[in-house]
Amino acid sequence: MEMHSKITSLALFYLITLLLRSSSVSATEFVYNTNFNYSNIFLCGNSSIQSSILVLTNRSFFTINRAFYPYKIPTKDANSSALLPFATSFIFSIAPIKHFLTGHGFAFIFSPTRGLNGTTSSQYIGFLNFTNQGNPQNHAFGVEFDVRKNVEFNDINDNHVGIDINSLTSLTSHDAGYWGGKNDEEFKRLKLNNGVNYQVWIEFMDSQLNVRMAQAGRKRPKKPLISKNVNLLEVFLDQMYVGFCASTGLLMDTTRIMAWSYSNSNFSIGDALITTDLPSFVHQKGFFSGSRAPIIGLVVVCMILIGCVSLGFFILWRWIGKSEEDLEEWELEYWPHRINYQGIIAATSGFSEKKVIGVGGNGKVYKGVLQGEKVAVKRISHETEAGIREFLAEISSLGRLKHRNLVNFRGWCKREKGSFILVYDYMENGSLDKWIFERDHEDRKILTWEERIQVLKNVASGILYLHEGWEVKVLHRDIKSSNVLLDKDMNARLGDFGLARMHDHHGPVATTTKVIGTIGYIAPEVIKSGRSSTRSDVFGFGILVLEVVCGRRPIEEGKPGLIEWLMSLMEIDELHLGLDERLKAKGGCVIEEVERMIRLGLVCANSDPNVRPTMRQVVNMLEGEFEGNETEENSKGENLLEKIKSAATWDGTALAFSNLRHPTFDDLMFSSYSKTSRSNSNAIPESEIILEEGR
Ligand SMILES: *[C@@H]1O[C@H](CO)[C@@H](O)[C@H](O)[C@H]1NC(C)=O
Ligand SMILES: *[C@@H]1O[C@H](CO)[C@@H](O)[C@H](O)[C@H]1NC(C)=O
Ligand SMILES: *[C@@H]1O[C@H](CO)[C@@H](O)[C@H](O)[C@H]1NC(C)=O
Ligand SMILES: *[C@@H]1O[C@H](CO)[C@@H](O)[C@H](O)[C@H]1NC(C)=O
Ligand SMILES: *[C@@H]1O[C@H](CO)[C@@H](O)[C@H](O)[C@H]1NC(C)=O
Ligand SMILES: *[C@@H]1O[C@H](CO)[C@@H](O)[C@H](O)[C@H]1NC(C)=O
Numbered sequence: 192m193e194m195h196s197k198i199t200s201l202a203l204f205y206l207i208t209l210l211l212r213s214s215s216v217s218a219t220e221f222v223y224n225t226n227f228n229y230s231n232i233f234l235c236g237n238s239s240i241q242s243s244i245l246v247l248t249n250r251s252f253f254t255i256n257r258a259f260y261p262y263k264i265p266t267k268d269a270n271s272s273a274l275l276p277f278a279t280s281f282i283f284s285i286a287p288i289k290h291f292l293t294g295h296g297f298a299f300i301f302s303p304t305r306g307l308n309g310t311t312s313s314q315y316i317g318f319l320n321f322t323n324q325g326n327p328q329n330h331a332f333g334v335e336f337d338v339r340k341n342v343e344f345n346d347i348n349d350n351h352v353g354i355d356i357n358s359l360t361s362l363t364s365h366d367a368g369y370w371g372g373k374n375d376e377e378f379k380r381l382k383l384n385n386g387v388n389y390q391v392w393i394e395f396m397d398s399q400l401n402v403r404m405a406q407a408g409r410k411r412p413k414k415p416l417i418s419k420n421v422n423l424l425e426v427f428l429d430q431m432y433v434g435f436c437a438s439t440g441l442l443m444d445t446t447r448i449m450a451w452s453y454s455n456s457n458f459s460i461g462d463a464l465i466t467t468d469l470p471s472f473v474h475q476k477g478f479f480s481g482s483r484a485p486i487i488g489l490v491v492v493c494m495i496l497i498g499c500v501s502l503g504f505f506i507l508w509r510w511i512g513k514s515e516e517d518l519e520e521w522e523l524e525y526w527p528h529r530i531n532y533q534g535i536i537a538a539t540s541g542f543s544e545k546k547v548i549g550v551g552g553n554g555k556v557y558k559g560v561l562q563g564e565k566v567a568v569k570r571i572s573h574e575t576e577a578g579i580r581e582f583l584a585e586i587s588s589l590g591r592l593k594h595r596n597l598v599n600f601r602g603w604c605k606r607e608k609g610s611f612i613l614v615y616d617y618m619e620n621g622s623l624d625k626w627i628f629e630r631d632h633e634d635r636k637i638l639t640w641e642e643r644i645q646v647l648k649n650v651a652s653g654i655l656y657l658h659e660g661w662e663v664k665v666l667h668r669d670i671k672s673s674n675v676l677l678d679k680d681m682n683a684r685l686g687d688f689g690l691a692r693m694h695d696h697h698g699p700v701a702t703t704t705k706v707i708g709t710i711g712y713i714a715p716e717v718i719k720s721g722r723s724s725t726r727s728d729v730f731g732f733g734i735l736v737l738e739v740v741c742g743r744r745p746i747e748e749g750k751p752g753l754i755e756w757l758m759s760l761m762e763i764d765e766l767h768l769g770l771d772e773r774l775k776a777k778g779g780c781v782i783e784e785v786e787r788m789i790r791l792g793l794v795c796a797n798s799d800p801n802v803r804p805t806m807r808q809v810v811n812m813l814e815g816e817f818e819g820n821e822t823e824e825n826s827k828g829e830n831l832l833e834k835i836k837s838a839a840t841w842d843g844t845a846l847a848f849s850n851l852r853h854p855t856f857d858d859l860m861f862s863s864y865s866k867t868s869r870s871n872s873n874a875i876p877e878s879e880i881i882l883e884e885g886r
């Protein structure tokens with residue numbers, strides 16, 4: 192019987208592919224019943240075929256896995272370009288791998304291409320990537336089966352089905368399961384990642400999309416799990432690839448597709464799938480499977496005995512002194528970087544006062560030695576669990592967040608309620624604020640101009656990495672000189688990324704002492720709305736630039752604010768007077784360079800977030816490479832002139848210099864280090880000319 196239907200479905204498949212290749216029939220139909228092979232399915236990334244089953248993910252970290260029906264299929268009627276209806280059904284299993292949490296789910300997709308271009312692993316499930324996420328140009332449609340809750344995509348939970356259009360933020364989603372019982376009013380939840388074989392039915396007609404699922408072998412549920420009106424006309428190209436995508440990250444599982452059917456006309460095509468005699472990937476429960484009834488009694492007795500003994504041991508172990516911390520389920524997700532508490536106690540001589548190297552707003556920092564290497568241990572007290580959790584989630588793959596301009600994060604440890612410990616690499620030369628503000632250190636040489644520029648370049652590329660170099664956007668939220676650390680070679684590294692976030696949980700931003708402590712670094716819109724963004728990080732960077740160049744804190748008692756002071760210098764055309772006195776005394780700084788840096792600082796610290804440049808623009812500018820990029824940002828180049836012309840209308844009311852123009856980033860780009868002005872520092876700075884035109 193099974194052989195028979197296999198053969199018919201094979202024949203059907205052949206007929207259809209033949210038809211498709213030989214003529215312009217505008218309909219597709221195919222059926223696979225555990226007969227995938229390397230010629231009837233197109234694999235990319237690390238998907239494979241094993242025993243005629245399509246294996247999407249397997250035991251490797253950070254893989255992208257996709258598989259498609261080998262030919263592009265039409266999605267629109269050739270004459271009317273109305274969307275063709277379709278019905279598809281497949282059987283999948285997501286089996287956990289021992290000692291690993293499962294992740295990250297998979298999706299049934301329509302895609303304009305079948306390569307890996309534009310996709311990444313982990314939570315992007317090989318569907319999209321961080322940059323193109325949300326872009327209508329993706330022409331990507333998917334039904335996701337997601338086993339992780341990703342806050343950035345507003346996921347409802349860690350076991351849901353969702354409709355994705357050009358974005359991993361689902362249009363709509365529902366807890367996985369089906370409606371059954373009387374009048375289909377009872378929701379029965381199904382756990383996606385327990386290895387059980389499930390059948391899915393996805394149907395689309397007249398812009399109505401229905402998704403159903405049930406355990407393989409059960410009837411198609413009457414009431415859909417998801418029923419949604421979707422507009423796919425703009426999403427679908429005339430011809431698309433259809434298939435599956437999945438990925439692994441630090442989390443992994445084995446995702447398999449056992450059978451799959453698709454039709455543009457036959458909405459019963461799901462019935463063509465053979466649901467009997469499918470292999471099972473549920474982890475064997477051992478004893479009770481099979482016909483071993485006679486020994487069950489014995490086994491139960493043994494198990495009860497073992498249970499009692501281990502319970503005894505457990506209680507004893509708990510009682511002996513909570514040496515190992517209890518792990519809550521969410522903590523498991525971040526286990527790779529947990530550090531044993533005893534190790535930290537040993538490293539810091541039990542948090543000895545002698546080892547304190549710094550005291551911050553949120554706790555003390557200790558110096559220690561862990562596994563033979565110097566480390567800095569930050570102990571944060573009074574932290575809410577929500578705060579810790581959010582912090583870990585944000586830099587969830589903390590260990591991978593590595594960059595030469597970020598202080599290397601080694602791990603974390605949570606002791607009892609509210610106590611949270613972070614371990615970082617030790618930075619020999621301490622924090623930047625000591626180098627620029629502390630004037631009483633006889634033995635500490637002042638930073639030269641070149642060193643300062645280098646520090647700023649380092650910090651800028653560190654922030655850029657947080658903003659763009661990572662799969663998810665990480666905001667620093669607390670950029671200031673005391674968070675910039677210098678390693679033994681005087682390379683600057685940004686520390687404490689993501690930490691400020693935790694303080695959001697303590698109440699409205701403007702009322703926390705923490706925020707008041709770093710006032711002067713906080714962008715005005717953050718004070719108003721409490722919401723940080725990459726633009727508010729740029730603001731913090733702008734203030735940092737001004738501090739480093741001027742050797743002054745943003746707010747000092749008995750002096751005008753740093754920005755106001757610089758604006759007044761700009762008014763009298765003497766911006767270079769802002770330079771740090773100590774550097775002035777030493778001499779040797781090029782006036783144009785000094786002014787350019789101050790202008791950069793002022794643009795970044797503009798009160799209007801839209802005037803601030805992006806970190807990428809800043810880095811390009813600091814590296815003097817923007818000329819090369821002009822072509823890439825051609826459209827920007829076009830409105831450059833516009834901006835300069837209209838610049839006079841912009842006024843810095845927030846800064847109380849209403850008739851004085853704050854320079855825009857485009858001015859700087861325009862007036863930038865052109866090769867001539869760099870080699871001839873006596874030339875009239877072009878920025879001045881532009882300012883004249885602007886007025
Ligand atoms: C792949 O499967 C098809 C049936 O779908 C079969 O005819 C063909 O011989 C198989 N190819 C290989 C290389 O096994
Ligand atoms: C999956 O991983 C296991 C263990 O590494 C290996 O034996 C098996 O061949 C792999 N399967 C695929 C499809 O790569
Ligand atoms: C496939 O797996 C290998 C080994 O784990 C890995 O190096 C490679 O990056 C993976 N490729 C993709 C596209 O995921
Ligand atoms: C499509 O148009 C052609 C001629 O333009 C016509 O012969 C054919 O019947 C049309 N097909 C449908 C499905 O309307
Ligand atoms: C990836 O896509 C870009 C544009 O989206 C294209 O320029 C590039 O050639 C593609 N690369 C591959 C390997 O297909
Ligand atoms: C995302 O994909 C696009 C091509 O579609 C590519 O240009 C971009 O660099 C990718 N971004 C990341 C972060 O991989």
Ligand SMILES: *[C@@H]1O[C@H](CO)[C@@H](O)[C@H](O)[C@H]1NC(C)=O
Pocket residue numbers: 457458459460461462463
């Ligand atoms: C639709 O597909 C099912 C399953 O293969 C089959 O039993 C049925 O006859 C098909 N209906 C039509 C109209 O082809």
